[in-house]
Amino acid sequence: MDSAAETIFALSSGQPPAAIGIIRISGDRAFDGLARLIGSLPEPRKPSLRRLTDPVTDEPLDQALVIAFPGPNSASGEDLAEIHCHGGRAVVRAIESALDDMDGLRRAEPGEFTRRAFTNGRMDLAEAEGLSDLLFAETEMQRRAAVKMAGGALSRQIEGWQSEVLRLSAMVEAELDFSDEDDVTEGHSDTIQLGAANVAAELATLLCRPRAEKLREGVRIVLGGPPNSGKSTLLNALVEREAAIVSEIAGTTRDVIEVPIAIGGIPFLFIDTAGVRDQGVEEIERIGINRARQQFDLADIILWLGPEGDGPAHRNVIEIGARSDHPDYQPKSDSIISVSPVTGEGMTTLVDMLVREAKDILPAGDEVSVNNRQAGHLMGAQSYLENIADHSDFLIIAEQLRLVRSALDAITGRASTEDMLDALFGKFCIGK
Numbered sequence: 001m002d003s004a005a006e007t008i009f010a011l012s013s014g015q016p017p018a019a020i021g022i023i024r025i026s027g028d029r030a031f032d033g034l035a036r037l038i039g040s041l042p043e044p045r046k047p048s049l050r051r052l053t054d055p056v057t058d059e060p061l062d063q064a065l066v067i068a069f070p071g072p073n074s075a076s077g078e079d080l081a082e083i084h085c086h087g088g089r090a091v092v093r094a095i096e097s098a099l100d101d102m103d104g105l106r107r108a109e110p111g112e113f114t115r116r117a118f119t120n121g122r123m124d125l126a127e128a129e130g131l132s133d134l135l136f137a138e139t140e141m142q143r144r145a146a147v148k149m150a151g152g153a154l155s156r157q158i159e160g161w162q163s164e165v166l167r168l169s170a171m172v173e174a175e176l177d178f179s180d181e182d183d184v185t186e187g188h189s190d191t192i193q194l195g196a197a198n199v200a201a202e203l204a205t206l207l208c209r210p211r212a213e214k215l216r217e218g219v220r221i222v223l224g225g226p227p228n229s230g231k232s233t234l235l236n237a238l239v240e241r242e243a244a245i246v247s248e249i250a251g252t253t254r255d256v257i258e259v260p261i262a263i264g265g266i267p268f269l270f271i272d273t274a275g276v277r278d279q280g281v282e283e284i285e286r287i288g289i290n291r292a293r294q295q296f297d298l299a300d301i302i303l304w305l306g307p308e309g310d311g312p313a314h315r316n317v318i319e320i321g322a323r324s325d326h327p328d329y330q331p332k333s334d335s336i337i338s339v340s341p342v343t344g345e346g347m348t349t350l351v352d353m354l355v356r357e358a359k360d361i362l363p364a365g366d367e368v369s370v371n372n373r374q375a376g377h378l379m380g381a382q383s384y385l386e387n388i389a390d391h392s393d394f395l396i397i398a399e400q401l402r403l404v405r406s407a408l409d410a411i412t413g414r415a416s417t418e419d420m421l422d423a424l425f426g427k428f429c430i431g432k
C-alpha cells in the first residue's frame, strides 16, 4: 500500500501524564476508526462529548471530546479525527492500542501529519519550515520570526515574484512567436530587462538580511583575553551560573565553554576560551589556545578583556576594562567601559550594549528572513536574472526566466526532492 493511503494516528499533545491528551487520526479510515470507538460519528467540526469503548473487549476506555474534520479542509488535507481524552498514561495507551488493533491504521512517523498537509497542498515548504522553527522556538524573538514564516510571509513574497517572472516570460514568448516578422519592438526588450532587474534588486534586499539560522544558533559572543583577565568570572556573571571554573591560576580554562542564554528575548551563545599567551605554555594549554583562536574566527562579537588595542583582528570587537575593582586595574581610554562582576560596575551597560549589537546581527522581527537553504535558491534566481541583462537573444532570456521560476519553486517546495522532505519532516515530533 502507498504509505500516504494508510491511516495514521498519534498522540499530538505533550508527553503524558497531562490534564488532557489529544490523539489525532488522519486518512481514509480515520472516521471509521473513530466510529468504532464511540458508536456513531458526531456532526462534522462540532466537538461532542462521548464515551470511548474498546471495540474488541467492549471495555469502557474514557469519556472524551471528539471532533471530526472532513478532508480536504482539515489540517492534514485528509479526513482527520481528534480525540481529546484524559491525559493519563494508561488512558492514552489504551486508546492508542485499540486504534493499533484496527485494520489499516498504524502509528504515525515523526512529522507525518505535517508532511501530509504539505503533500495535500495545505501548506507549502516555506510555511512548513516556519512551523518547524516554531516548534523549536525557545526565545520570544525566535517565536515571532517563526510565526511569520509559518503564516506564509515569505511564500507570499515568492508568489509575487513568480507572477512577475511569469508576466516577463509571457512577453518573451510573444516576442519569440513574432520573431520571424520584422517589426520586433525594441521597447519590449527594455521592459523585460527592466522587469528582471527590479526582481533581482528585490531578491538582493532579502539576501542582505541576516539568515534565519542565526536566530536558532544565537549571537556568538566570544570572551577573549590573556590568562587571569577575568573571562570565566565575567561569563559566569553574564549567564548567572557557575558554568566555568574560576581560579587565580593562570591557564585555568582550556576547553571552549559554550552557554546558550536568552537576554530580553534575544538568543545569545556566550563562549569562554583559554587565555591567550605565548610564554610558558604546556601542551594542553596550547591546544586550548588554538581552540580559542578558532572561536575568534567564528564569533559575531569578540568581548576583549586584554590590553587595549591588542584584541584579535575581527570586524566586531568590544573592548572592556575588566576587573575594574581589582587593585592592579589600569584604566583604559575614556570610551572603554570599566566592568567588574564583583562590584557590578558596568554590567548593565555591557549587557545593553550586547543587546543593541545583537539586533543588527539577528533577523529583524518585522521583516521576512530566509534560511540558508532558501538563500541558496534565491542566489540562483538572482544570478539567472542578472544573466538577462547581458543578453538580447529572446531564446536565452526565456531559458533564464524558466530557471528563475524553478529556483523560486524550490523554495516553496513545488520542486522538492524526497531527501529534503525527509530531512525536514523527520525533525518534527511524532503527532505533528
Ligand SMILES: Nc1nc2c(ncn2[C@@H]2O[C@H](COP(=O)(O)OP(=O)(O)OP(=O)(O)O)[C@@H](O)[C@H]2O)c(=O)[nH]1
Pocket (backbone or CB within 6 Å): 225, 226, 227, 228, 229, 230, 231, 232, 233, 234, 245, 246, 247, 248, 249, 250, 251, 252, 253, 254, 273, 274, 275, 276, 322, 323, 324, 325, 326, 327, 339, 340, 341, 342, 343
Ligand atoms: N577583584 C576582582 N577579581 C576578579 C574579577 N574577575 C576575576 N577576578 C579574579 O581573577 C582571577 C582570574 O579569574 P578568571 O575568571 O579565572 O580569569 P580567566 O581570564 O578566565 O583566566 P584563565 O581561564 O586562566 O585564562 C580569579 O582569582 C578571580 O577571582 C573582578 O572583576 N574583580
Ligand SMILES: [K+]
Pocket (backbone or CB within 6 Å): 227, 228, 246, 247, 248, 249, 250, 251, 252, 253
Ligand atoms: K584563571
Ligand SMILES: [Mg+2]
Pocket (backbone or CB within 6 Å): 231, 232, 233, 244, 245, 246, 252, 253, 272, 273, 275
Ligand atoms: Mg577562564
